[in-house]
Amino acid sequence: MGRRALAKSAGGARQVSHANTLFDEPTGPDVRQERAKRSYLALLDAGEELFTKHGYDAVGTPEIAQKAGVSVGTFYRYFVDKHEVYLEIMRRTLAAAYNETINNLTPERFVGKARHETIDEACRLLFSHVLDRPQLTRSFMEMSLRDTQVAELRRAFEQLACGKLAQLIGAVTTRDKVPDPDAMAYVLYGAAMQCAYGLAVHLVPVAIDRERARIALGAFIERALFP
Numbered sequence: 001m002g003r004r005a006l007a008k009s010a011g012g013a014r015q016v017s018h019a020n021t022l023f024d025e026p027t028g029p030d031v032r033q034e035r036a037k038r039s040y041l042a043l044l045d046a047g048e049e050l051f052t053k054h055g056y057d058a059v060g061t062p063e064i065a066q067k068a069g070v071s072v073g074t075f076y077r078y079f080v081d082k083h084e085v086y087l088e089i090m091r092r093t094l095a096a097a098y099n100e101t102i103n104n105l106t107p108e109r110f111v112g113k114a115r116h117e118t119i120d121e122a123c124r125l126l127f128s129h130v131l132d133r134p135q136l137t138r139s140f141m142e143m144s145l146r147d148t149q150v151a152e153l154r155r156a157f158e159q160l161a162c163g164k165l166a167q168l169i170g171a172v173t174t175r176d177k178v179p180d181p182d183a184m185a186y187v188l189y190g191a192a193m194q195c196a197y198g199l200a201v202h203l204v205p206v207a208i209d210r211e212r213a214r215i216a217l218g219a220f221i222e223r224a225l226f227p
Contacts, residue, residue: 051089090143
């Protein structure tokens, strides 16, 4: 392997490592006391509910504190501002999505007939994460275009997901069928997320419902990996 290839490989490894650290648990203050932990989690739950219903701009610190049943002073013990709450909510949401979908895919699950069920289940879980809270999804997409820290979370998730998918593709297919696993991972990830996001923010025809799109996406992925 030449120097350029080594440098590229090392750079890719550093990117994936950085992406992993963004989604490691836990983050935030050291809330060992049960009462403090309850307050911290209540603020996150309240923030998620409010951001989901009203979007980022329409929600303020006092509303989050009131919804959580704590004082504004208590809010500032754990968070600098609502932006920090939002980032932690999205970090946790993305971590849960990754762990329940992509990270749960192993080569063993693609043996024989099981590959169809595995792909179908992965698509179902992906759609659930994106479509069960469409307003939060819309907010995340909008914020990732205007907020550098949200954009960093999105990039980190994409790096992690594409890296894991590329490894999986290399393990379950051969190079004569999929010559470039990295590129294929990028294309499959983009297709899946665009499909789910499009449904969430109403960018697709109303005649194409969630179930039809999920089935079509699964069939597309299966044909791409196992032509």
